[in-house]
Amino acid sequence: MISIDYQDRRPIYEQIVERYQTLIVRGILPPDTQMPSVRQTALELKINPNTISKAYGILEREGFIYSVKGRGSFVSGNQNVRDRKKQIWLEKLEGLLFEGRDLGVDSASVAACVDRVFGIKRKEEQS
Amino acid sequence: MISIDYQDRRPIYEQIVERYQTLIVRGILPPDTQMPSVRQTALELKINPNTISKAYGILEREGFIYSVKGRGSFVSGNQNVRDRKKQIWLEKLEGLLFEGRDLGVDSASVAACVDRVFGIKRKEEQS
């Protein structure tokens, strides 16, 4: 379900947060699904329970999951989370696009890339 | 010319590398322009010369600048650098777009974002 990339420069707890965010937003983990227990995940990934706990704490603060003492952690049904996640992604995209524009990347290359991924026909080529 | 953002999680030397990469690729720093000296920049930014030196070392290894002992560091005229930088950026963009698609972002939002940044018409660009 979850894996760690030790080549990734980001800390482990952050990778876990990001991974679960995606799984939840995409609906692979439906609302009220029980999350793997802190200790269980720690055993499987061969890392310290504290690290998982830290990730879960962040996920809870962000509204992705909710925790119940003695029972476990569960996926939140909060719909706003998904929208907020999309919003953040769009801001990230905008930042990257600005960077590319400053680099001098031509818009045609960008449009081609967008078409390739989203497989759409853009309204019309700007004339 | 150069500034540091201490809010940025990236290390200082990496920010400097990125900043100069942009300035060089955009042509703001033309080939054979002399780079600010290590000690001078260190004084202005109130950081250690070693940190600047580290950044310059990376920039040289990547082909953005070349250093001459006793004289200084200068902007490289290597054209391949610019193209390679664009190439890397496009790959980064593609990765982000896939992520957004998986998140369920609708293509219209993406198209709007692209248009907003790159503009509808793009006849002339800075040269």
Place this chain on the structure above:
DNA sequence: ATGTGTGTACTATGCCACATAGTACGCATA
């Protein structure tokens, strides 16, 4: 009541990247 599994909190420790401080050397140029 007991045992097991859960989240949570806390302290202590080690590691490592980063940045700094200080010094020194070789080289180019005025």
Place this chain on the structure above:
DNA sequence: TATGCGTACTATGTGGCATAGTACACACAT
């Protein structure tokens, strides 16, 4: 010669990250 340049080296301090270990409160099945 004096100055400024890049470069190299050692030593030190700091902070984030991860670990180790322990402990507590709670839910649930037995």
